[in-house]
Amino acid sequence: MVSTSTELIIHLMNRAGFGITPDELDACSLMTYEDLVENLLNPSESAHISDDILFRDHVDLHASRSGVPAYWAYRMISTQSPLEEKMSLFWHGIFATGNSKLNNLRTLLNQIEMFRRSGTGKFDDLLIKLSQDPAMLIWLDNQDNLNESINENYGREILELFSMGVGNYTEDDIKECARAFTGWSVANSEYMSLMAQKDSIWPYGRIVWHYDFKPGIHDVDNKEFLGEAGPFNGDDVIRIICNQEATARFIARHMYNFFVADEVPVPQWKDTPPKDPAAIDTLVEAYFKYEHDIKSVLRVLLTSDFFKESRYQKIKSPVELVIGTLRLSGEYNDDSKVDSSIFGVIAESDYMGQALCNPPSVEGWHTGEEWISSGALVDRVNFASQHIGNPDNDGVKHILNRIHADLKNDTHTIGELIESCGNSVGITRISGDTADGVLDLFTQEEVQTNGQDTDIAIEDGTILRVLEFMVSSREYQLC
Amino acid sequence: MVAEVKPRSLVIVQLSGGNDALNTVIPYGDGLYYDWRKEVRIEQDRVLKINNHLGFNPALRSIKNLWDNEKVAVINGVGYPEPNRSHFRSIDIWNTGESVGIGESGWLGRALREIDPNGENPIAGVNFGKGLPRALSCKGVPVASVSDLENYGLFPDIQGERSRDLALSAFSQIYGSAMAHDNVAQFIGQTGIDALKGADILRTAPAQYSSAVEYANNPIAQSMKSIAQVLTADIGTRVFYTQHGSFDTHAAELDTHTKLWTETSDAIGDFMEDMKEHNLEDDVLVLVWSEFGRRIKDNSAGTDHGSGGTAFVIGGTVNGGLYGDYPSLKETDQLEGDLHFNNDFRSIYSTIAERWLGVDPSIVSNGYFEQHEFISPLAYN
Numbered sequence: 082m083v084s085t086s087t088e089l090i091i092h093l094m095n096r097a098g099f100g101i102t103p104d105e106l107d108a109c110s111l112m113t114y115e116d117l118v119e120n121l122l123n124p125s126e127s128a129h130i131s132d133d134i135l136f137r138d139h140v141d142l143h144a145s146r147s148g149v150p151a152y153w154a155y156r157m158i159s160t161q162s163p164l165e166e167k168m169s170l171f172w173h174g175i176f177a178t179g180n181s182k183l184n185n186l187r188t189l190l191n192q193i194e195m196f197r198r199s200g201t202g203k204f205d206d207l208l209i210k211l212s213q214d215p216a217m218l219i220w221l222d223n224q225d226n227l228n229e230s231i232n233e234n235y236g237r238e239i240l241e242l243f244s245m246g247v248g249n250y251t252e253d254d255i256k257e258c259a260r261a262f263t264g265w266s267v268a269n270s271e272y273m274s275l276m277a278q279k280d281s282i283w284p285y286g287r288i289v290w291h292y293d294f295k296p297g298i299h300d301v302d303n304k305e306f307l308g309e310a311g312p313f314n315g316d317d318v319i320r321i322i323c324n325q326e327a328t329a330r331f332i333a334r335h336m337y338n339f340f341v342a343d344e345v346p347v348p349q350w351k352d353t354p355p356k357d358p359a360a361i362d363t364l365v366e367a368y369f370k371y372e373h374d375i376k377s378v379l380r381v382l383l384t385s386d387f388f389k390e391s392r393y394q395k396i397k398s399p400v401e402l403v404i405g406t407l408r409l410s411g412e413y414n415d416d417s418k419v420d421s422s423i424f425g426v427i428a429e430s431d432y433m434g435q436a437l438c439n440p441p442s443v444e445g446w447h448t449g450e451e452w453i454s455s456g457a458l459v460d461r462v463n464f465a466s467q468h469i470g471n472p473d474n475d476g477v478k479h480i481l482n483r484i485h486a487d488l489k490n491d492t493h494t495i496g497e498l499i500e501s502c503g504n505s506v507g508i509t510r511i512s513g514d515t516a517d518g519v520l521d522l523f524t525q526e527e528v529q530t531n532g533q534d535t536d537i538a539i540e541d542g543t544i545l546r547v548l549e550f551m552v553s554s555r556e557y558q559l560c
Numbered sequence: 561m562v563a564e565v566k567p568r569s570l571v572i573v574q575l576s577g578g579n580d581a582l583n584t585v586i587p588y589g590d591g592l593y594y595d596w597r598k599e600v601r602i603e604q605d606r607v608l609k610i611n612n613h614l615g616f617n618p619a620l621r622s623i624k625n626l627w628d629n630e631k632v633a634v635i636n637g638v639g640y641p642e643p644n645r646s647h648f649r650s651i652d653i654w655n656t657g658e659s660v661g662i663g664e665s666g667w668l669g670r671a672l673r674e675i676d677p678n679g680e681n682p683i684a685g686v687n688f689g690k691g692l693p694r695a696l697s698c699k700g701v702p703v704a705s706v707s708d709l710e711n712y713g714l715f716p717d718i719q720g721e722r723s724r725d726l727a728l729s730a731f732s733q734i735y736g737s738a739m740a741h742d743n744v745a746q747f748i749g750q751t752g753i754d755a756l757k758g759a760d761i762l763r764t765a766p767a768q769y770s771s772a773v774e775y776a777n778n779p780i781a782q783s784m785k786s787i788a789q790v791l792t793a794d795i796g797t798r799v800f801y802t803q804h805g806s807f808d809t810h811a812a813e814l815d816t817h818t819k820l821w822t823e824t825s826d827a828i829g830d831f832m833e834d835m836k837e838h839n840l841e842d843d844v845l846v847l848v849w850s851e852f853g854r855r856i857k858d859n860s861a862g863t864d865h866g867s868g869g870t871a872f873v874i875g876g877t878v879n880g881g882l883y884g885d886y887p888s889l890k891e892t893d894q895l896e897g898d899l900h901f902n903n904d905f906r907s908i909y910s911t912i913a914e915r916w917l918g919v920d921p922s923i924v925s926n927g928y929f930e931q932h933e934f935i936s937p938l939a940y941n
Binding site (some may be wrong): 179180181182184343394396428431432433434439440441442443447450451453454455456457458459460461462466467470512514515517518519521522524550553554555558559 | 610634646648649652662663664682687690691692694699702703704705713714715717726727729730731733734735738744745748749751752754755758759
C-alpha cells in the first residue's frame with residue numbers, strides 16, 4: 082500500500098501541477114507537505130533555456146508561425162514550476178480569450194505571459210492588467226467603446242464572467258461600468274484593423290497590438306456604480322469590484338472548481354449552492370484577510386483539509402491529461418527533444434475538446450463531466466495508452482526499470498504488478514473492477530483459479546500491457 | 561399499407577482554407593473577370609459552360625456531369641453580414657450559425673438533438689477525420705469521430721486480433737461495472753461503453769459493403785468511400801461530416817486548386833454513382849461549402865482571403881439549377897475588393913433542416929431565414 086503522505090503528494094502535484102513522475106515523487110517525499118506547497122507558490126527562477134535560443138532551433142514554435150499552443154504546451158511539459166503554468170491555464174479558462182476572433186497569436190501569447198507574471202498577485206492588479214490587455218480589448222470589442230456610443234461587451238463580461246457573477250449587479254451597473262472603460266483601447270487601431278483585413282502578411286506574421294488610453298473618447302462624467310458615485314475611470318470601477326463579497330465568492334468558487342472538485346457549469350452558479358459552502362467561506366475570508374492576494378488564498382486552499390480530502394473528485398481536462406501523460410512518458414521535456422511532431426501531439430488536446438488559445442467562447446470551457454463524450458473518451462484512452470505503451474519513450478523506459486527494481490524477484494503476483502504499475506502513473510487507489518479487468522487480459526487457467534494471487538513473470542511486455550491498461554482506466558480520467 | 565420511409569442522410573463536405581469561388585463557378589461571360597484576374601484565371605474555351613455567362617472550372621467535370629442530370633443546386637454569393645476573413649472565426653460562424661456573438665453549439669449537433677433527443681444512437685452523427693468539428697457539437701449528443709474506419713475504436717495500435725479482443729473485453733469489464741456509489745465513475749463508464757458500442761457497430765460496415773465503384777486513393781475519396789460504407793450498411797447514421805483542403809491558395813493557386821477540385825469533384829461523382837448503385841440516390845443529400853471565398857483581384861499567382869462564396873447541394877431529389885444572383889464584379893458593387901454576398905448561408909441550413917431532415921429550421925439555423933427551392937417541401941401524408 083502507498084503511504085498517506087505519498088498519496089497526498091501525488092494529489093497535490095495532480096492539482097497544482099500536471100502529475101508527478103516516480104523520480105519527482107522520490108524527491109518530493111524528502112520534504113514536508115507545507116514546504117512543498119511553499120516551493121510551488123514561490124518557484125525559483127526558471128531553468129528553461131531562454132526563448133530566443135529556443136526559437137533559433139525551433140522557429141515553428143514562434144508566435145509568428147502559429148506555434149503558440151505548442152510552445153505553451155512545451156513550457157507546461159518541461160517546467161520546474163508547474164503551478165505557474167497551472168495558474169496561467171486557470172486564468173485562461175476564466176478570462177477566456179480566443180484566437181478564433183483575435184487572429185493574432187502574438188498578442189494572445191502576451192496575455193498568457195501576463196497571467197504567468199501576475200496570476201498570483203493582488204486580484205485588483207490582475208484585473209487592471211486584464212482590462213489593459215490588447216487581446217482582451219479586441220476580443221470583447223472595447224476599442225469600439227466610446228463616450229459617444231457605449232459598447233457594453235467588456236463592461237458586462239468583467240462583471241458577469243470575470244469578477245462578480247450574474248445576479249449581483251443591475252443592468253444600469255453594466256452601463257456605468259462600460260462608461261468607465263471608454264477610451265481603454267488599442268494603439269493605431271485604424272491601421273491595425275486595416276492590416277487585419279489584409280490577411281496575407283507572411284512570412285513575418287502579424288504585428289502585435291498595444292494598449293493605449295484615449296482620453297478623447299473617454300467619458301469623464303459622473304457615474305453611479307454599485308452604490309458609489311464619482312467620475313469613475315476603469316481603475317475606480319475595478320477597486321469597487323474587488324471589494325465586493327460577490328467577487329470574493331465568485332473567484333473562490335472558480336478556484337474550488339479548478340483545484341478541489343468539479344462544480345456545476347458556471348451559468349448554474351446563481352441558482353445552485355456550492356458543493357462545499359464552508360470551503361468557499363474559508364477562501365472568501367482569506368481573500369479579505371490577505372487583501373485580495375491570490376497567492377495567499379491559494380496557500381490556504383492547498384493546505385486545507387477540504388483540499389487534502391478531495392482526491393479523485395475531478396475529471397482531468399484534456400490539457401491535464403495530455404500534458405500529464407507526456408510528462409510521464411518523458412517526451413518533449415527538454416528542447417533537444419522538441420521537433421515538429423509536438424504540433425500533432427498537442428492537437429490531440431483540441432480533438433479531445435480543449436484547444437489552447439481557442440476556448441469556445443468567452444465563458445471558457447465547460448469542465449467536469451462535459452469533458453467526456455464518447456468521441457473524446459476514445460481519443461483520451463488511445464492517446465494515453467499509445468504514449469505510455471511505447472517503450473522507446475525515455476520516461477516509459479525509466480518506469481520499466483523502476484518496476485523491475487521494485488519487483489526484484491522473477492515472479493510476482495498479478496496483484497503486485499497491478500499496484501506497482503498503477504502507482505507509477507499516479508493511481509494510488511485501483512478499484513477492484515479495474516484490477517479484475519486487467520486480470521481478464523491474462524486468461525490462463527491459473528488466473529481463473531487464483532485471481533490476483535497468481536504468480537506472473539515480470540517481463541517488459543507484461544508490464545507495458547498493464548501500464549497501458551492503467552492509463553486506459555476510469556481512474557486515470559480522474560485526478 | 562404504409563410504405564416504409566427510408567431515413568434521409570446528410571453528408572457535409574467542408575472545403576477548408578477558403579475556396580476561390582470565382583474560379584469554381586466562373587463568370588467567363590463577364591469581361592471584368594479577365595480584367596481582375598490577370599494570372600489566376602481559366603480561359604473561356606476551358607470553362608465547362610452552364611449558360612452564356614457562367615461555367616464550372618474544368619476540374620469539376622464530375623460535378624458538371626451531375627449538373628447535366630439536374631442533380632446539382634449551385635448557390636451563388638453565399639455569406640453573412642460583415643464577413644470575417646479569419647479562417648477560424650469564419651469556420652466557427654458557419655459551424656454554429658451565429659455570426660455576431662459566439663455560438664455555443666453546432667448547427668448539425670442541434671439537428672441531431674432534434675432527431676434523437678435522448679442521445680440513444682451513439683453513431684447518429686459521424687465525422688470522418690480528426691477531432692470533432694464544432695458543427696456537430698451539442699451537449700448530450702453523442703458523436704463518433706473516425707479517422708480510419710477499418711481500425712476505428714479503442715487501442716488501434718494493438719496488433720493481432722486476439723490481443724485486441726482481449727484488450728477490448730478487459731476495457732468493457734473496467735468500464736462496464738457499476739461502481740454504484742460514484743456517479744462520475746458511472747457516467748464515465750457509460751460513455752466508455754457507448755464508445756465501444758459505437759465502434760463495434762461502425763466497424764461492421766466495411767465487411768457488409770460491396771460496390772462496383774472504385775474510389776481514388778486520396779483522402780477525400782477515401783472519406784467518401786467510408787461514408788458510403790456506413791451509409792449502405794444502414795446502421796442508423798444520419799449526418800456525415802468530412803473535409804478536404806487546404807484551399808488556402810495564397811500562392812500557386814492554379815495547380816493546387818485544380819488538384820483539390822479534381823479530387824473533390826471525382827470523389828463526389830463516385831459517391832453519387834455508388835449511391836445510385838445501392839438505390840440510395842434519392843435518400844442522400846451532399847452539402848459542399850467553404851468558410852469564405854477569395855479576393856476578386858489576384859495577387860500574382862494566388863489570391864488572398866475574401867468573402868462571398870459558392871455552395872453546392874447535390875442529391876437525387878435536388879431541384880438542380882442556379883440559386884441566387886452571381887455577385888457583380890463591378891468595382892462599385894464590391895465589398896472591400898470582395899464579392900458581395902447576397903445569400904445568407906443559414907438559408908441553406910434552414911432549407912435542409914425543414915425540407916430534408918424534417919426538424920425545426922429555426923433551432924438548426926439559429927433564427928428565421930428565407931428558404932431555397934432546391935428541395936421541394938416535405939410532403940406530409
